[in-house]
Amino acid sequence: MKAAYFNGTEIILDKNYLEPKSDEVLVRVRLAGICGTDLEILQGYMKYNGILGHEFVGIVEKSHNAALIQKRVVGEINVGCDKCDFCKKGIQRHCPNRTVLGILKRDGAFAEFLSLPGKNLHVIPDIITDEQAVFIEPLAAAFEIREQVSLKSHWSVAVVGDGRLAQLITQVLKLSCSNVTCFGKHKTKLKNLTNNGIKIKIGIESSDEQSFDLVVEATGSNSGFLDTMKLIKPRGIVVLKSTIASRDNLDLTPVVVNEITLVGSRCGLFKSAIDALAAGIVSVDYMIDFIFPLEEISEAIEHAKKPDTLKVFLKP
Numbered sequence: 001m002k003a004a005y006f007n008g009t010e011i012i013l014d015k016n017y018l019e020p021k022s023d024e025v026l027v028r029v030r031l032a033g034i035c036g037t038d039l040e041i042l043q044g045y046m047k048y049n050g051i052l053g054h055e056f057v058g059i060v061e062k063s064h065n066a067a068l069i070q071k072r073v074v075g076e077i078n079v080g081c082d083k084c085d086f087c088k089k090g091i092q093r094h095c096p097n098r099t100v101l102g103i104l105k106r107d108g109a110f111a112e113f114l115s116l117p118g119k120n121l122h123v124i125p126d127i128i129t130d131e132q133a134v135f136i137e138p139l140a141a142a143f144e145i146r147e148q149v150s151l152k153s154h155w156s157v158a159v160v161g162d163g164r165l166a167q168l169i170t171q172v173l174k175l176s177c178s179n180v181t182c183f184g185k186h187k188t189k190l191k192n193l194t195n196n197g198i199k200i201k202i203g204i205e206s207s208d209e210q211s212f213d214l215v216v217e218a219t220g221s222n223s224g225f226l227d228t229m230k231l232i233k234p235r236g237i238v239v240l241k242s243t244i245a246s247r248d249n250l251d252l253t254p255v256v257v258n259e260i261t262l263v264g265s266r267c268g269l270f271k272s273a274i275d276a277l278a279a280g281i282v283s284v285d286y287m288i289d290f291i292f293p294l295e296e297i298s299e300a301i302e303h304a305k306k307p308d309t310l311k312v313f314l315k316p
Contacts, residue, residue: 001016001017001018001019001111001112001113002014002015002017002111002112002294002295002316003017003051003107003110003111003112003294004051004052004053004110004111004294004297004314005017005050005051006041006042006048006049006050006051006052007049008047008048008049011042011052011297011298011301013294013295013297017051017111019112019113020107020113020114020115022115023064024115024116024117024118025060025062025063025064025065025068025115025116025117025118025121026060026061026062026063026113026114026115027056027058027059027060027061027073027075027113027114027115027116027121028058028059028060028061028112028113029056029057029058029109029111029112029113029114029316030056030057030058030059030072030130030315030316031056031057031058031130031131031133031134031291031313031314031315032053032055032056032108032109032110032134032313032314032315032316033053033055033056033134033135033138033311033312033313033314034053034300034301034304034311034312034313034314035054035055035138035164035165036163036164036165036220036242036243037054037103037243038052038053038054038102038301038304039220039301039304039305040220040243041103042301045243046103046104048102048103048104050102050105050106050107050108051102051107051108051109051110051111051114052102052108052109052110053101053102053108053109053110053111053314054077054100054101054102054103054108054109054137055109055134055135055136055137055138056074056075056108056109056114056134056137057072057073057074057124057130057133057134057136058072058073058074058109058114059071059072059073060073060121061113063118064118065118068118068121068123071123072123072124072130072133073121073122073123073124074121074122074124074133074134074136074137074270074274075101075114075116075120075121075122076116076120076121076122076137076140076267076269076270077100077101077102077103077120077137077267078092078093078095078098078099078100078101078120078267079092079098079099079100079101079106079116079117079120080092080093080095080097080098081095081097081098083097084096084097093266093267101114101116110294110297110314110316111294111316112294112316122136122270122271122274124136124274125274125278127278128274128277128278131284131285131288131313132277132284132285133277134311134313135164135168135273135277135284135287135311136270136273136274136277137267137270137273138164138165138168139168139172139273139276139277139282139284140267140268140269140270140272140273141165141168141241141265141266141267141268142165142168142169142171142172142268142273143172143268143269143272143273143276144265144266144267144268144269145169145172145173145216145239145265146172146173146176146272147268147269148239148263148265149214149237149239149263151173151176151177151214152177152213153176153177153178154177154178154179155177155179155212155213155214156179156181156211156212156213156214157173157177157179157180157181157212157213157214157215157216158180158181158182158183158208158212158214158215158216158228158231159173159180159181159182159183159215159216159218160183160215160216160217160218160219160224160227160228160231161182161183161184161217161218161219161220161224161242162182162183162184162185162186162189162190163189163218163219163220163310164287164310164311165218165241166182166184166216166218166219166241167182167189167190167192167193167287167310168282168284169216169218169241170182170193170198171193171196171198171282171283172276172282173214173216174196174197174198175281177214179199180198180199181198181199181200181201181208181212182198182199182200182201183200183201183202183203183204183208183227183231184200184201184202185202185203185307186202186307186308187200187202188308189308189310190202192283192286195283196283204227204230204231208230208231209230209231210230210231210232210233210234210258211231211233212231212232212233212236213233213236213237214232214236214237214238214239215228215231215232215236215237215238215239216238216239216241217238217239217240217241217242218241218242219242220242220243221242222250224242225240225242225250229254229255229260232258232260233258234258234259234260235258235259235260235261236258236260236261237260237261237263238255238260238261238262238263239263239265240262240263240264240265241265241266284311286310287310287311288310288311288313289303289309289310289311289312290303290312290313291312291313291314291315292312292313292314292315293314293315293316294314294315294316297314300312300314
C-alpha cells in the first residue's frame with residue numbers, strides 16, 4: 001500500500017509499505033487530516049517513527065464483525081491493553097501499555113489502510129460528510145473540557161489560539177457559556193466565529209487581564225501559556241490543550257501566587273462530537289482549506305504550517 005512514513009527526520013512516501021496484518025478491523029482510509037500534533041511530531045514530539053495521522057474517515061474492508069464491513073467509520077485513537085486498572089475503568093487513553101494511532105507505537109492514517117480494534121470504531125451517519133467526519137477526533141477533544149470542568153453559564157470564558165482546535169473548543173464552550181471570547185493573531189481565521197455570537201480579539205488589552213473565570217490554552221506555543229496567565233482571574237481555571245515540543249522553561253510562579261487550577265486535557269469520547277455534527281450545532285465546513293493527494297505529502301505539510309491555514313486533508 002501507499003503510505004507516508006516518518007523516519008524521525010523526514011517523511012518518505014513508500015508505495016510498497018506492508019498493509020496492516022492483525023486480528024483488528026482493516027479500514028481503507030478515505031480522508032485524513034493534518035493536525036497540530038502531527039506538526040509537533042515532525043519537530044520531535046513523542047520521538048515517534050512510523051505513519052503519522054490520527055484524524056480520519058474510512059470504509060471497513062475486513063472485520064470479524066460482518067455488520068461492520070463496508071460501513072463508513074471514524075476511530076478513537078487510543079488502544080489499551082484491556083488488563084490494567086485504567087482499561088477496566090474505560091479510560092484506555094491512560095493505559096501505561098497503550099498504543100496511539102499515528103502517535104505512539106502504532107501506524108496511523110497517512111496511508112491507504114489502517115487497523116484498529118472494532119470497539120474503537122464508530123459508524124458515521126450519512127448526514128455527516130467525509131470532510132466533516134475528519135473533525136470528529138479533535139471535536140471530541142473539545143467536548144472533553146465539558147466532562148472535566150463543571151461549566152457555569154455566567155462565566156466569562158476565553159480561548160487562546162485561532163487554529164482548528166481552538167475554534168472547535170470556542171464553539172463547544174459557547175453551548176454552555178454565553179460570554180466567550182477567542183483571542184488570536186489572524187483575524188481572517190477567526191471571522192467565522194462571530195456568526196455564532198462569539199467575540200474575537202487580536203491581542204490582549206489591559207482591560208482583558210485577570211478578567212476570565214476559565215481560560216483554555218490551545219495555541220501550541222509557550223507564548224500562548226503566558227497570554228493565558230494574563231487573562232485568568234485569581235483562583236480561576238486554566239485548561240491546557242497544547243502539546244508543545246519546545247524545551248523552553250515556563251514560569252509557573254503566577255499559578256502559585258494566584259492559586260490557579262490547572263487542568264490538562266487531551267482526548268474525548270466521540271459520541272458527543274458525532275451528535276453535534278449531525279445536529280449542526282457546531283460548524284466545521286468553513287475551516288477546510290485544501291485536499292492533497294497522499295503523493296503530495298510534503299506540499300500538504302508545508303501548506304498546513306502556514307499561519308493562515310486552518311485544515312488540510314490528505315486523500316490516499
